[in-house]
Structures are given as structure tokens and as C-alpha cells.
Amino acid sequence: AQSVTQLDSQVPVFEEAPVELRCNYSSSVSVYLFWYVQYPNQGLQLLLKYLSGSTLVKGINGFEAEFNKSQTSFHLRKPSVHISDTAEYFCAVSKDSGYALNFGKGTSLLVTP
């Protein structure tokens, strides 16, 4: 079975600073990896996904993530955050892009002025 560990439950950061949200996965088979964002009182929105190909994946809102197979990681980065990026971020893994997602516990990103 696939599982996901998000190493930080909360990440406080100042506006315009860079941020990295860490995600490690475990799986005995090839996986598909996703990052979702959840704004307060809303559903989940897909930020980006890795299915195959280039290990650097660019998503919406200026986010990107790098798939590192040897380190079984899929960390999310943004070079300069905005107040509006304050939200809960979830890393997820699936054994196939049509299969259900296994989510991590989430990382709460808090951006302050």
C-alpha cells in the first residue's frame, strides 16, 4: 500500500519569503503524486500532479514540486508567497491516476505580513 508523510504540520512564513512544504511517500510500486490546497471552508483544489516525465512539475499559483525517486520525496515549493496562500496543503499518492488518493495529514501554511 502507498502512504504519505507530511513532515511539518504547520509552516509559518513571512510574505514574499520562499517556502517548501515537505512530503515523503512510501510505495513498493510506481506511484502518481499530487498536491492539493484547501482554503478555509472550501473543498480541495489540485495544485499540481506528477504522473510521469519531467521530475519538476509546475502548477497553479506559482507553485512547483520536484519528484525525487531515490529519496521518495515530492516537496512543494514557491519562491515568494502571498498572504492569499494561507491554507492547508495536502500531499497525496495513488498507485494509478484513476485510483483513489491516499492523503497525508496536511500542512497548514500561515503567511503573515
Place this chain on the structure above:
Amino acid sequence: DSGVTQTPKHLITATGQRVTLRCSPRSGDLSVYWYQQSLDQGLQFLIQYYNGEERAKGNILERFSAQQFPDLHSELNLSSLELGDSALYFCASARDFGTEAFFGQGTRLTVV
């Protein structure tokens, strides 16, 4: 707006009761997923339907059941409710295998 509609948005009910949560997927989406989000368990996959057939089961309790109807909408039935069933229940839909799943805004269930 993801195009996935969940009703009701909020539901308060007593222990021991039964409720039904409804999900209307995006037009043309064949696959529906149900997830439960709670503070202690996080986001957990419950069950998936594809074109009316159950495709995968996750951590779904025996007290819970779901179905997908010919018009592709889905219902999640929760019975003999316990305080611990209080959570946000999400539905997601996808066009087909290999395509992105879009999430609804969830139904917040409070069991008192």
C-alpha cells in the same frame, strides 16, 4: 466552482440516526469518490464508484454504504451514527481513469 455539487452543506443530527449525503458529479464524469475529513484521522478515502459499479473500497465502516445511480449522482448513507462520525464528507468526480478528480465543497456532518 469545481462543478461537483454536494447537498446538504451542513447537517446536524443525533446519535443513532441515519442520514444521506448527496453528490452530483461534473457533467460527463463517470467516477465518483467519497472521502471523510476529520481532525484525528485526516482525509480518508471511503469508497469509489465508476459508471454505477463499486470500484474500490477504503476505510468505510459497515454502518456506511453508498451507491451511484444511472444518472451518475451518488449517495452516501450513514447509519447508527456516533459522535465520532462528525466530520466533513467530500465527494470528488473524474471523467475517466487517468484524469483529474474535482472535489465538491463537502457536507459538514455534526452528530450530537
